[in-house]
Amino acid sequence: xxxxxxxxxxxxxxxxxxxxxxxxxxxxxxxxxxxxxxxxxxxxxxxxxxxxxxxxxxxxxxxxxxxxxxxxxxxxxxxxxxxxxxxxxxxxxxxxxxxxxxxxxxxxxxxxxxxxxxxxxxxxxxxxxxxxxxxxxxxxxxxxxxxxxxxxxxxxxxxxxxxxxxxxxxxxxxxxxxxxxxxxxxxxxxxxxxxxxxxxxxxxxxxxxxxxxxxxxxxxxxxxxxxxxxxxxxxxxxxxxxxxxxxxxxxxxxxxxxxxxxxxxxxxxxxxxxxxxxxxxxxxxxxxxxxxxxxxxxxxxxxxxxxxxxxxxxxxxxxxxxxxxxxxxxxxxxxxxxxxxxxxxxxxxxxxxxxxxxxxxxxxxxxxxxxxxxxxxxxxxxx
Amino acid sequence: xxxxxxxxxxxxxxxxxxxxxxxxxxxxxxxxxxxxxxxxxxxxxxxxxxxxxxxxxxxxxxxxxxxxxxxxxxxxxxxxxxxxxxxxxxxxxxxxxxxxxxxxxxxxxxxxxxxxxxxxxxxxxxxxxxxxxxxxxxxxxxxxxxxxxxxxxxxxxxxxxxxxxxxxxxxxxxxxxxxxxxxxxxxxxxxxxxxxxxxxxxxxxxxxxxxxxxxxxxxxxxxxxxxxxxxxxxxxxxxxxxxxxxxxxxxxxxxxxxxxxxxxxxxxxxxxxxxxxxxxxxxxxxxxxxxxxxxxxxxxxxxxxxxxxxxxxxxxxxxxxxxxxxxxxxxxxxxxxxxxxxxxxxxxxxxxxxxxxxxxxxxxxxxxxxxxxxxxxxxxxxx
Numbered sequence: 081x082x083x084x085x086x087x088x089x090x091x092x093x094x095x096x097x098x099x100x101x102x103x104x105x106x107x108x109x110x111x112x113x114x115x116x117x118x119x120x121x122x123x124x125x126x127x128x129x130x131x132x133x134x135x136x137x138x139x140x141x142x143x144x145x146x147x148x149x150x151x152x153x154x155x156x157x158x159x160x161x162x163x164x165x166x167x168x169x170x171x172x173x174x175x176x177x178x179x180x181x182x183x184x185x186x187x188x189x190x191x192x193x194x195x196x197x198x199x200x201x202x203x204x205x206x207x208x209x210x211x212x213x214x215x216x217x218x219x220x221x222x223x224x225x226x227x228x229x230x231x232x233x234x235x236x237x238x239x240x241x242x243x244x245x246x247x248x249x250x251x252x253x254x255x256x257x258x259x260x261x262x263x264x265x266x267x268x269x270x271x272x273x274x275x276x277x278x279x280x281x282x283x284x285x286x287x288x289x290x291x292x293x294x295x296x297x298x299x300x301x302x303x304x305x306x307x308x309x310x311x312x313x314x315x316x317x318x319x320x321x322x323x324x325x326x327x328x329x330x331x332x333x334x335x336x337x338x339x340x341x342x343x344x345x346x347x348x349x350x351x352x353x354x355x356x357x358x359x360x361x362x363x364x365x366x367x368x369x370x371x372x373x374x375x376x377x378x379x380x381x382x383x384x385x386x387x388x389x390x391x392x393x394x395x396x397x398x399x400x401x402x403x404x405x406x407x408x409x410x411x412x413x414x415x416x417x418x419x420x421x422x423x424x425x426x427x428x429x430x431x432x433x434x435x436x437x438x439x440x441x442x443x444x445x446x447x448x449x450x451x452x453x454x455x456x457x458x459x460x461x462x463x
Numbered sequence: 464x465x466x467x468x469x470x471x472x473x474x475x476x477x478x479x480x481x482x483x484x485x486x487x488x489x490x491x492x493x494x495x496x497x498x499x500x501x502x503x504x505x506x507x508x509x510x511x512x513x514x515x516x517x518x519x520x521x522x523x524x525x526x527x528x529x530x531x532x533x534x535x536x537x538x539x540x541x542x543x544x545x546x547x548x549x550x551x552x553x554x555x556x557x558x559x560x561x562x563x564x565x566x567x568x569x570x571x572x573x574x575x576x577x578x579x580x581x582x583x584x585x586x587x588x589x590x591x592x593x594x595x596x597x598x599x600x601x602x603x604x605x606x607x608x609x610x611x612x613x614x615x616x617x618x619x620x621x622x623x624x625x626x627x628x629x630x631x632x633x634x635x636x637x638x639x640x641x642x643x644x645x646x647x648x649x650x651x652x653x654x655x656x657x658x659x660x661x662x663x664x665x666x667x668x669x670x671x672x673x674x675x676x677x678x679x680x681x682x683x684x685x686x687x688x689x690x691x692x693x694x695x696x697x698x699x700x701x702x703x704x705x706x707x708x709x710x711x712x713x714x715x716x717x718x719x720x721x722x723x724x725x726x727x728x729x730x731x732x733x734x735x736x737x738x739x740x741x742x743x744x745x746x747x748x749x750x751x752x753x754x755x756x757x758x759x760x761x762x763x764x765x766x767x768x769x770x771x772x773x774x775x776x777x778x779x780x781x782x783x784x785x786x787x788x789x790x791x792x793x794x795x796x797x798x799x800x801x802x803x804x805x806x807x808x809x810x811x812x813x814x815x816x817x818x819x820x821x822x823x824x825x826x827x828x829x830x831x832x833x834x835x836x837x838x839x840x841x842x843x844x845x846x
Contacts, residue, residue: 132517134587138590139594140543141592141834153723155554156702158542161540168540
């Protein structure tokens with residue numbers, strides 16, 4: 081499998097009160113199309129990833145809205161799988177290219193969250209979980225806290241190790257002017273901030289964000305090659321599903337859908353996990369990045385906290401993870417996140433990320449999670 | 464293009480207060496899988512079409528929910544494009560089969576609407592339109608009424624001709640025990656019912672409904688052939704987009720996305736419009752079926768009302784349309800509709816529809832519309 085990434089676009093992430101859902105989608109889309117050097121009307125299909133616009137902005141049918149605003153009359157789609165919507169939209173866009181039906185497609189991930197009251201957002205986000213979880217009064221901090229507590233109990237993971245995920249990702253975000261929180265934090269700051277749900281403090285959680293990301297993709301057999309240094313391909317794309325209810329999993333300390341999807345994507349790409357030089361993973365809470373390290377196979381099960389705390393995944397380390405700042409510090413506009421991860425890895429592989437560039441990055445991976453791991457999408461990118 | 468339809472499933476449509484969103488999806492899915500003679504775990508990917516579950520049932524992430532309830536761990540997706548969600552999910556499922564990524568997939572279209580208050584449903588449905596239309600206080604009866612008035616003015620279409628669409632579709636529904644309104648109505652009854660928006664009476668509109676439909680699809684090169692009489696293939700699948708705002712169209716009396724999508728789908732299938740023996744079209748309001756006849760090319764522009772009124776599209780006529788009863792009388796659970804249309808045509812081509820069987824049906828077409836025509840999906844099916 082080989083899909084060309086022709087262009088990327090990304091808005092600033094944050095509380096963007098001066099921009100609407102539609103403005104954000106349009107800005108990212110036009111940037112990606114411009115970057116691809118295609119004319120807008122060469123785009124044959126638009127895949128829009130979004131979770132919440134129906135509830136928070138009153139707008140469904142977002143594929144047609146985005147296509148319409150761009151003046152396009154080809155096909156348009158909206159794809160949703162909670163926080164994995166972005167990765168899933170890329171996966172389906174790839175299917176449409178591999179099928180030969182479309183030759184050049186646009187993927188836009190967008191979310192507008194900060195105009196709504198906090199209680200409404202929290203309630204809306206619980207649509208990503210199960211009915212049982214909603215009826216039990218659980219929220220996502222609570223669900224991930226259950227996973228964190230189980231990991232601490234079983235493997236001795238500490239609150240300091242959780243905090244180190246936030247410290248690293250804030251450091252990376254400090255080098256990214258698109259990030260919502262482009263500043264560093266200390267371990268003390270993380271540990272002393274308000275407790276939101278034991279064992280998490282505020283700094284263990286990703287924020288509520290507005291933002292959009294976009295990609296222009298084409299089939300590999302399309303004529304026209306990109307200039308040297310801009311040749312980036314998606315070589316693996318896989319999705320796996322686990323139970324929607326966290327309580328029905330065989331274990332609270334692993335996300336099996338990550339294991340399944342990553343093994344499949346790596347096999348498609350013909351690479352091994354040790355070949356990955358840079359990765360963006362789904363750190364909606366600090367524990368999620370620890371689980372991702374283990375379930376992707378970057379380290380042994382139970383070792384994720386120590387693996388991160390010793391600096392392996394910090395810029396300058398052997399395997400920089402979440403150089404964008406991750407969901408934690410770059411921000412988490414849920415529909416945009418999976419697309420943003422691929423934008424970041426594409427730009428790492430193009431070698432144009434300046435202060436946060438990973439030297440020699442030629443194979444990268446993204447992992448995008450929906451809910452507590454009911455949906456996981458993994459992509460592999462290569463030069 | 465050739466995709467095998469291995470199985471179909473359909474719940475009763477109506478006010479199903481004893482069944483949840485999850486019950487409906489599961490019932491249709493298991494029926495389709497049973498009909499396909501596959502084991503549940505042979506399904507590699509699940510495509511769920513749904514518009515409103517986030518707003519009306521608090522449940523997003525519905526791909527994972529449906530997969531999880533079936534015990535599946537492959538890929539899962541939720542696809543949304545308002546009332547065209549069902550057709551679009553089938554289109555994307557087909558892409559995933561043509562790409563070779565998946566070999567056997569399940570499509571489930573489901574909607575649970577009648578548990579919510581009417582005002583909430585009306586407001587939720589306006590997510591299918593544009594922000595401008597919502598801010599202007601328009602609703603879908605109002606938008607389609609504008610199109611009907613324009614058609615009446617330009618082409619002399621009458622309220623009696625509009626009523627004849629309802630009369631025909633109620634007659635068809637009277638032969639379908641899955642229909643929400645399985646009874647006949649007279650033209651007088653339609654014309655004398657309450658006015659909901661000039662020129663529409665209550666009987667010009669499709670109802671609010673609960674229901675689900677499902678399809679099991681496979682690539683054509685999969686081993687194992689279906690028994691004679693059950694060989695049904697999807698041979699054309701195309702999507703087109705128009706402006707989300709009705710006001711931005713060049714004409715109120717045509718849906719150009721229908722024209723574009725149908726020409727593309729017919730070309731893929733290698734058939735002409737005159738080869739179609741049976742069709743299911745998107746009659747959310749009576750005018751929509753008239754527009755569909757014209758834009759698909761079954762009759763000349765402006766002639767749709769008379770074409771239907773003279774009985775051509777009634778069972779026994781030359782081209783029976785909406786033998787299920789259509790959205791108008793079979794019901795319109797929005798996410799399910801596009802899937803139900805393909806279920807109906809598949810069963811027409813299998814020849815097992817009893818009293819509403821179209822004799823000699825070997826080529827059929829479905830047309831599924833989102834909003835006022837911003838999204839249109841057309842499928843062609845053949846024996």
